[in-house]
Amino acid sequence: MTGVAGLLGEIAGIGRDSARGGYSRQGYSRTETELREWFVAHAERRGLDVRRDRNGITWARWNPASVDGKAIVTGSHLDSVPGGGGYDGPLGVASALVAIDLLAARGVRLNRPIDVAVFPEEEGSRFGLACLGSRLAAGAVDPSRALALRDDAGDTFADVLRRDGLDPAHIGADHELLESIEAFVELHVEQGRGLIDIGQPVAIGASILAHGRWRITIDGQGNHAGTTLMSDRHDPMVAASRMIVEIRDAACAVYDARATVGRLVPVPSGTNVIASRVSFWLDVRHPDTAVTASLVSRIRDLVARVGAEEGCVATTTEESLSPTVHFDAGLRSTLRATLPYAVELGTGAGHDAGILAEHIPTAMLFVRNPTGISHSPEELVEDADAEIGAAQLADVLAALASPGPRAPHPPT
Incomplete structure (x- = not known):
């Protein structure tokens, strides 16, 4: 056997x-x-x-x-x-x-x-x-x-x-x-x-x-990496980077919560191109369904705030949620x-x-x-x-x- x-x-x-x-x-x-x-x-x-x-x-x-x-x-x-x-x-x-x-x-x-x-x-x-x-x-x-x-x-x-x-x-x-x-x-x-x-x-x-997945999409302004002044940029990659760090901090503030960004996709994904759009996927988990929902709500707010501060528009879309x-x-x-x-x-x-x-x-x-x-x-x-x-x-x-x-x- x-x-x-x-x-x-x-x-x-x-x-x-x-x-x-x-x-x-x-x-x-x-x-x-x-x-x-x-x-x-x-x-x-x-x-x-x-x-x-x-x-x-x-x-x-x-x-x-x-x-x-x-x-x-x-x-x-x-x-x-x-x-x-x-x-x-x-x-x-x-x-x-x-x-x-x-x-x-x-x-x-x-x-x-x-x-x-x-x-x-x-x-x-x-x-x-x-x-x-x-x-x-x-x-x-x-x-x-x-x-x-x-x-x-x-x-x-x-x-x-x-x-x-x-x-x-x-x-x-x-x-x-x-x-x-x-x-x-x-x-x-x-x-x-x-x-x-x-x-x-x-x-x-x-x-x-309790866990779920959310897609966060950040729309900015695609442009040339060499000719666009730093002060003139609406860079969704910068916004995404800030969001990911703040998401980590938000999860660390909630006992037994886990928040993970494991996938990030820039468009058009060129080395010498400021991205026009960045999407990343968020995974959030906690033993209490209500706490999971509360943490995701706070993340939605910070995503919208950081997007606006970087001159971008950010949206959060739920893909799955399991209690x-x-x-x-x-x-x-x-x-x-x-x-x-x-x-x-x-x-x-x-x-x-x-x-x-x-x-x-x-x-x-x-x-x-x-x-x-x-x-x-x-x-x-x-x-x-x-x-x-x-x-x-x-x-x-x-x-x-x-x-x-x-x-x-x-x-x-």
Whole structure:
């Protein structure tokens, strides 16, 4: 039986980014298609029934006893941020396959089917809207808005769907799908230092911080870098620079807040040209949804003020906003009983489990990351911890999908 490390090794060469380091596995790209084909091949090899739904989510069902009823679902995503690590997403998919192998080897008798789900465009790196597949299924984004999203090449989401074999007319809320799910448990690499600091390999997810993304656009006056006096400039790059520093200061003044500018695009982007427009993207997070909203309101005000002081016009546009998520209490209780050695940890990272939490019981398992670094090539999971995570995921799935008591498998 191939373990998690072996499965991840099979895709280690797919989507490598020689310029940034790590991986750039953009949603709906040839790279993501190759990864999806890898997953489908492994699912079919295990006798799972595979289908792709109208929102682009890939499903693989394990139901050896041919039982009816709502499914227990696990899985994650295969896309990445630009220059990301190799575990964010794929760890959960590979662990789900190994968990099914373990349950089959144990001869577990199911009273519910188990589905493995692979969600598209979780990172939002192509169209700017994170968890796009799960948002569509949950009705958390209007299909017309989603179809009009454009990538950096100017292609709309509708264009890309057609090329990927999906019908744009059929995307959107899938109530029948949600009704068919009893619970969703997503395993994910930990994106912080909680587990390494307490010496544990696996944690149970408690909550997700409220978070969102905003696009800030600053319109100034494009001009010649050599002939325009400094006093005559309306430079949006200067305005953006000031805003970014003030945004940092505003977040530092709010306990436990995080504000990040990780992407900035000047137009026309010439070395000897004063930019005519600059856009940058803001990510804001806090455990309290109201505090997140208050901080964003203050940032809107400072953006408008700094823009005016630099002779520019600045606008702030919300692209996504997710409130604080507390994972289902009953499901967490089952996970605690099944994994009594595991602690509970919150996370500042968004996940498909957080989007689905409004509609179905969801939970998460986090596997130790000894670097504490994520969304970076330095992201890491030790092979031994990956196998422990898959074994504990199998314990959880067994507790949810099969009758009768069982002894938990302690971490080693």
